[in-house]
Amino acid sequence: MSITAINPTDGKVIKSFRETSEAQVIKKIEQTHKAWTIWRESSFKQRAALLTKLGNQLLMQRDDLAKLMALEMGKPLKDGLAEIDKCAAVCKYYADKGAGFLEDQLIETEASKSYISFQPLGVVLAVMPWNFPYWQVFRFLAPALMAGNCGLLKHAANVPACALSIEKLVKDAGYPDHVFQTLMIGSKAVSKVIAHPLVKAVTLTGSTEAGMKVAAQAGMLLKKTVLELGGSDPYLVLEDADLEFAAETCVNSRLINNGQSCIAAKRFIVVKKVAREFTRLFVQKMKEKILGDPFEAATNLGPMARADLRDELHQQVLKNIAMGAKCLLGGQIPAFKGKHAYYEPTVLSGIKKGMPAYAEEMFGPVAAILIVRDTEQAIELANDSAFGLGAAVFTRNEKLAEEIARTRLQAGSCFVNSLVKSDPRLPFGGINQSGYGRELGVFGIHEFVNIKTVYVK
Incomplete structure (x- = not known):
């Protein structure tokens, strides 16, 4: 089986990619979980330094990445360049602010000490659409990695080269192996990834119908989801x-x-x-x-x-x-x-x-x-x-x-008196059939953490 990218400008095949087999998917999940057991122990300083490097990688490669978007999904070059700049900005935002967002919060009680601690959940699956091939991923990836999680990406089938380039960007920035991996799979294979016990949560941006399916399965398994769905x-x-x-x-x-x-x-x-x-x-x-x-x-x-x-x-x-x-x-x-x-x-x-x-x-x-x-x-x-x-x-x-x-x-x-837009500093998401949960801002980094109460008598 293969995943084929087609140029929407002329209808010609760009390239076909071999689909990740079920056995390979399981191996990648296990690799990413193993990476998480080490990555979760990293300091905020280490995470911020790597996230800064990731933002720099984006800026260094912005021309090539914009061309790749134009080729695979038809985005005008100037819009693609702006998208990459925005991805670099969200990396910088969480590199600068993430540690503060995740600091322990002291709560006064009768205990000698009581506080809230924000701990990473583990491996998070991201199911992402083609319309903003980099931004949709990075607005999840930056806070998730800063919080100490690891990620698996199931990207849209028409932007496979964009999907693979994101994995390479993370690697080139110096992150440990397998902290973030791309799964070259179709929509039908997503349910088995969600069902795997080492996958702890799911974030999806896409249609209302897709969100309902993912939410239903994840709910049956009591796994956290964040859904950013359609809008009118x-x-x-x-x-x-x-x-x-x-x-x-x-x-x-x-x-x-x-x-x-x-x-x-x-x-x-x-x-x-x-x-x-x-x-x-x-x-x-x-x-x-x-x-x-x-x-x-x-x-x-x-x-x-x-x-x-x-x-x-x-x-x-x-x-x-x-x-x-x-x-x-x-x-x-x-x-x-x-x-x-x-x-x-x-x-x-x-x-x-x-x-x-x-x-x-x-x-x-x-x-x-x-x-x-x-x-x-x-x-x-x-x-x-x-x-x-x-x-x-x-x-x-x-x-x-x-x-x-x-x-x-x-x-x-x-x-x-402005068009609606997403901004790293502001929470973003919807209600009703537009989904639930929030990305970006302080709320976005808190979505995929264990908000843990610690009480010391």
Whole structure:
């Protein structure tokens, strides 16, 4: 069996990789566990030094890594370079802050001493997606290694070379052998890895369906999970918003990674009073984006990661139109690139409840505009979703916006006059069908530790 990488730009096979056999998987799990029995005894100073070196390795190889992403999943080079820089930043963040986050916390009781100690769990399995091949892994890897855990990576099947390069980066940084290993396996083999008694926890970023399956199995085995799943993020544009700024920000958010991001804006909920002007600006700015070869400097949007994903998105668009939505821009597979994975930036309006764009995640460069009578209805529609990952509000009334973001929008991250983004310093994750648990910040490093009470009488 093999795992094959296909270039989404031209549809050609890049390279095939031999799949890790079941026996080899077991051996790698055992190797990683053995490495953990030594790694857990390392000092915070040692861990921070290696994590710093890992960040430096990323920066030294950033050009090659960005090219690899462009080749395997179509990310424009400038976006790939930014992704690698962000990975280096998360390494530096936890190298600088991790020891403080994991210091014993003294608690006053009647004991002579009582405190909370944060101890590593062991081997953590990471099941990761293709859309941010490095960032998705490093936002787990950096805190996990700093906390004294070891990791196994099951990456998406269409980015195998990216997956192997991460293992090599860890090795080149000087980490002990087998502290972090990549498993070249398909989705069907994941359940056996979860079931192995030496695997103590699982983190998954992916679809809601995949998260449910992993959570169900891990739950049966009483293993900790962190799930960052799908999203249909609402962006509320209120009647006093700076429309030029809002439209620019909303377009940039919708087209992050060619629209293939869980926290890319999906639903634009606009108060009727400003809907016509906002829509005009939004469509205009979407038109200005250049769809092309991810290796070309002028390209804003590359292909989608796979042709089948592009085809699924197109069918969603056609279904919306058939149900009465209006297509204001795009909605076509580019004729000159139809054999590959390109899709035009698309804007749909007239979205109503029952249409796919109202309830489903549109994972590609498709924007859905919903018009509401006022702020109250905007909040109501924003929350009328099974998801709960991110949300944003655009208005000049900062006090009102903060109240809406803090108390009224049901999401894990709510931003005011900004696109939703992940930041090493801030916890990141969702609620409802967008998952549970948190990555990044102090909460991210505490997810995969034993929060242990120590009581000395």
